[in-house]
Amino acid sequence: MKLWAAGEGTTDIGSLALGPMSDRDYPGVLQILVGLAGVEAEFIGGDKWSSIPKLRVGSRGRDAEAHTVRALRLRAKEHGADALVFIRDRDGVKS
Helix, strand or coil, X not given: CEEEEEECCHXXXXXXXXXXXXXXXXXXXXXXXXXXXCCCCEEEEEEEHHHCCCCCCCCCCHHHHHHHHHHHHHHHHHCCCCEEEECCCCCCCCC
């Protein structure tokens, strides 16, 4: 299974947060949790949550979050991922 990851930063999604040009390769919490769940998967890419455009006229609160998840889902599909997995930090602390 091919997965697309999203999270706050390197703690969440490892070197995927550094972008495709990075020569570093290390897992984040999300990759480790997927592995511990016994899912055989390849992470084909990922995005930092902050890199997804969120401003949408008339959107507030949860609507903006839902828009971001839909944008991530589309991005994952465009890259050939079978699924999107993400971690969202709700306490406001950035990793």
